[in-house]
Structure formats: structure tokens, C-alpha cells
Amino acid sequence: MTDDKPIKLNCPTCQKAITWSEAYPFRPFCSERCKMIDLGEWATEGHRIPGEDAQAQNDEFE
Ligand SMILES: [Zn+2]
Numbered sequence: 001m002t003d004d005k006p007i008k009l010n011c012p013t014c015q016k017a018i019t020w021s022e023a024y025p026f027r028p029f030c031s032e033r034c035k036m037i038d039l040g041e042w043a044t045e046g047h048r049i050p051g052e053d054a055q056a057q058n059d060e061f062e
Helices: 032-061
Strands: 008-010 017-019
């Protein structure tokens, strides 16, 4: 069975239209950046809290 019709889909992160092909090695994401954003969404959020905490402590210290 030959299927030369490219499958079209949208990047889950930025909704950019891409095709399921070698042109997009990070599919279903359009790019590595979008893949990292999707995977890191919760991690970034978790990262922000200790970061703010450290800064607040630093402020008190001065
Ligand atoms: Zn994208």
C-alpha cells in the first residue's frame, strides 16, 4: 500500500500546520522548541515557585 499523501496536522503547542514527514523530525510538534514547551510546561511552572522563593529570601537578607 503506497500512501504518498502527506498527513496534515497542527502543532499542539503553536497550532502551526505541519505535515507528517521527515521535514518535521519533532512531529507532531513543528519544532524542538514546541516539543520542549509542551513537555516542560508543568516543569517550568514548578521551577518558577522556588525561584521566586529564593528571591524573596534574598530580599529579606539585604
Ligand atoms: Zn509549534
